[in-house]
Amino acid sequence: MGLVVQKYGGTSVANLEKIKNVARKVIRAKEEGNDVVVVLSAMAGETDRLIGLAFQAAEDPDRREYDALISTGEQVTVSLLAIVLNGMGYRARSFLGYQVKVHTDQAYTKARILKVDTRVIREELKKGSIVVVAGFQGVDMENNITTLGRGGSDTSAVALAAALRADVCEIYTDVDGVYTTDPNVYDKARRLKRISYDEMLEMARAGAKVLQPRSVEMAKKYEVPVYVKSSFTDEGGTLVTKEDKEMEREVVSGVTYDRDQAKITVVHVPDRPGIAARLFTPLAEHNIPVDMIIQNASMDNYTDLSFTVSRKDVKEAYRLAQEAAKDVGATSVEVDENVAKISIIGVGMISHAGVAAKMFTTLAKEGINIMMISTSEIKISCVVQAKYTELAVMVLHDAFELDKRED
Ligand code: ASP
Ligand code: MG
Numbered sequence: 001m002g003l004v005v006q007k008y009g010g011t012s013v014a015n016l017e018k019i020k021n022v023a024r025k026v027i028r029a030k031e032e033g034n035d036v037v038v039v040l041s042a043m044a045g046e047t048d049r050l051i052g053l054a055f056q057a058a059e060d061p062d063r064r065e066y067d068a069l070i071s072t073g074e075q076v077t078v079s080l081l082a083i084v085l086n087g088m089g090y091r092a093r094s095f096l097g098y099q100v101k102v103h104t105d106q107a108y109t110k111a112r113i114l115k116v117d118t119r120v121i122r123e124e125l126k127k128g129s130i131v132v133v134a135g136f137q138g139v140d141m142e143n144n145i146t147t148l149g150r151g152g153s154d155t156s157a158v159a160l161a162a163a164l165r166a167d168v169c170e171i172y173t174d175v176d177g178v179y180t181t182d183p184n185v186y187d188k189a190r191r192l193k194r195i196s197y198d199e200m201l202e203m204a205r206a207g208a209k210v211l212q213p214r215s216v217e218m219a220k221k222y223e224v225p226v227y228v229k230s231s232f233t234d235e236g237g238t239l240v241t242k243e244d245k246e247m248e249r250e251v252v253s254g255v256t257y258d259r260d261q262a263k264i265t266v267v268h269v270p271d272r273p274g275i276a277a278r279l280f281t282p283l284a285e286h287n288i289p290v291d292m293i294i295q296n297a298s299m300d301n302y303t304d305l306s307f308t309v310s311r312k313d314v315k316e317a318y319r320l321a322q323e324a325a326k327d328v329g330a331t332s333v334e335v336d337e338n339v340a341k342i343s344i345i346g347v348g349m350i351s352h353a354g355v356a357a358k359m360f361t362t363l364a365k366e367g368i369n370i371m372m373i374s375t376s377e378i379k380i381s382c383v384v385q386a387k388y389t390e391l392a393v394m395v396l397h398d399a400f401e402l403d404k405r406e407d
Contacts, residue, residue, distance in 0.1 A: 001033045002167040003125075007135065007157035010044035011174040012231035013077045016084075022231065023084045025172070026130060030090065035125045037164065039135045039157040040081060042073020047136075047150070063108035067137075067147045071097070074134035074153070082132050092130040095120065097137035097145070102156065104138035104146045107287055111138055111146035112214075113155065116163035133160060154215035162222035169219070170227045171211065176236035177228050178203070178210055180402040181255040186394050188403040191236055192253065196243035199253050199345050200226075202379040206343035207258025216240065243347055251355060252346035252400040257389050259340045261291070262314040263371065264321055265306040268331035271298040275328050279305065282320045288313045291341070292374045292383060306372060308383060311337060339371065340389045343381040344396055356380050362399040368392055 006029065008022050022038075029036045041047075050070045054061040061069075078094035085092035100120055104111035124131045135153020138146050148155050154171060161169035175183070176191065178200065183189040195203075197220035204213040210228055219226045219240060226240040247253075269275055276295070283290055293307040309317045314335060321333045342363075349355050359380055363370060368391065372383035384392055397403065 001035070003035045003037070003164055004029050005037045005039060005157055005161040005164065005166045005169045007039040007153060007169065007171045008041065008231055009153070009171075009173045010041040010046070012172050013040055013042075013081070014044040016080070018231075019077065019081050019084055022081060022172075023088060025231065026081075026085065027088065027090060030130055036130050037121060037125070037160055037166070038081065038130065038132045039153055039160060040074060040077040040132065041135050041153040042077055046073035046076070064144055067108045067111075068145045071134070071137040071145050071147050074136055078132045078134045085130055085132075090130055091128055092132055093124055094132040094134070096134045097156075098139035098143065100133060102138035102159065104140055104148070106140040106142070106144070106146065108144075108146055110149040110287060111140070113138060113148065113159045113218075116159050118163050121160075121164065149212065149214070151209070151212035152214075154212040155218060158215040158218045158222075158224055158226065161224045162218060166224070168225050168227055170229055172229050172231035173210060174230065174232070175210065175228075176230035176233060177238035178208070178240070178254075180253065180405055181393055181397050182208070182257070185257070185390050186397050188397060190403060190405045192238050192405070194239045194241060194247070195253060196247050196347055197240060198243065198378055199247070199347055200240045202343070202345045202376065203254050203256050206256040206345060206379060206381060207260070207341065208254070208256045211240075248348050248351070250346055250405070251348040251352045252344050252402065253348075253405075254345045255393050255396045255400070255402065256343045256345065257340055257393050258343075259386060259389060260310050260312075261308050261339050261341050261383065262311045262317075263306055263308050263336040263339050263383060264314070264317055265304055265334045265336070266321055266325050266330050267304050267334060268302045269305050269325070270329055271301045271303045276305070278328055279321065279324045280307075282324060283309075283317060286316060286320060288317050288320075292372045292381065294372050308339070308341070308372065338386045339383050340386040341381050341383050342389065342392045342396065343379055344400065345379045347378050349380075350377050358399060359396060362395050363392060366391055366395055
């Protein structure tokens with residue numbers, strides 16, 4: 001007998017019919033002899049609706065109240081699932097983040113989980129209950145409700161699995177696993193049977209939507225095996241797990257794209273110590289993650305400095321960059337929102353030369369201009385004009401023969 005954490009995303013709990021389908025899957029795991037903890041998202045579209053309401057109510061909604069509002073979608077689904085399970089003859093209880101408790105810091109709208117209490121859950125499991133926990137939410141040290149960032153219920157699930165030392169964390173979603181690229185963009189995409197934590201993390205960070213990046217970080221840290229599956233079929237699935245020899249043989253495992261990118265350029269910045277610090281410290285203080293940064297070679301002791309941020313942060317980042325630009329005597333700040341980031345990812349890259357060259361040549365052949373480049377040991381990303389997103393994904397998928405990948 002094991003302990004299984006199952007997480008169901010918004011499309012899997014989009015209506016009562018679908019919640020009943022979830023109940024049947026939960027019951028199956030329970031009947032197989034497992035203790036089952038279920039983590040749910042809000043119904044598909046509900047979090048967006050609540051966010052819309054917040055911004056209709058005020059231009060710049062108070063962040064504490066904003067989190068209190070947008071966390072309510074999950075209260076509906078967890079209680080509904082518990083009601084359905086009870087109706088089917090199973091003991092089930094729902095819990096919100098503060099009831100568990102899922103302790104977080106105070107960074108409203110993108111809070112980090114600090115610690116998960118397991119006592120309440122363990123007590124319920126001992127009584128034979130199926131425990132249903134609201135994803136996406138936690139509570140800070142002053143008892144305020146916090147949320148974990150979009151897609152945060154993945155992280156809730158992995159955090160619970162880690163804290164409870166679950167045997168597996170199953171993430172049920174509307175796709176049947178992790179693919180070499182987005183099948184909606186390229187029909188030659190192949191499903192991966194297994195993928196390493198590091199590759200999955202880079203894929204998630206580079207824009208693959210299956211898992212929230214933080215959930216993968218956490219899974220890696222606590223070595224939680226994560227199984228990505230479809231809630232609508234029993235076929236397929238991808239196991240996210242520790243790296244092994246077989247994975248290392250593949251040079252590239254996936255191509256991802258991220259349209260949620262905006263490029264900010266600070267023009268004609270004096271080239272002297274302290275400038276980058278002056279520019280990026282306020283962004284960090286405002287919790288705005290900066291993705292890529294490039295600084296052009298300095299000709300006349302002046303340089304241009306470009307960086308990318310998520311589009312939702314662009315207004316604030318622009319304002320902060322303008323303040324900094326004025327301070328340091330830069331000429332102007334420019335914003336380009338018509339950009340996308342294309343990345344190739346694979347643990348095998350470390351030991352293969354020429355991967356970057358092949359990526360650049362492939363894009364060049366299509367006349368796609370590369371505006372920014374960044375690399376890590378297992379990832380190469382290029383910022384290109386947004387209109388080339390699909391084309392870039394397809395030609396790179398072909399160039400690295402990902403359609404021939406056997407799963
Ligand atoms: N309901 C939240 C969202 O839409 C959390 C999640 O789905 O994981 O972002
Ligand atoms: Mg999700």
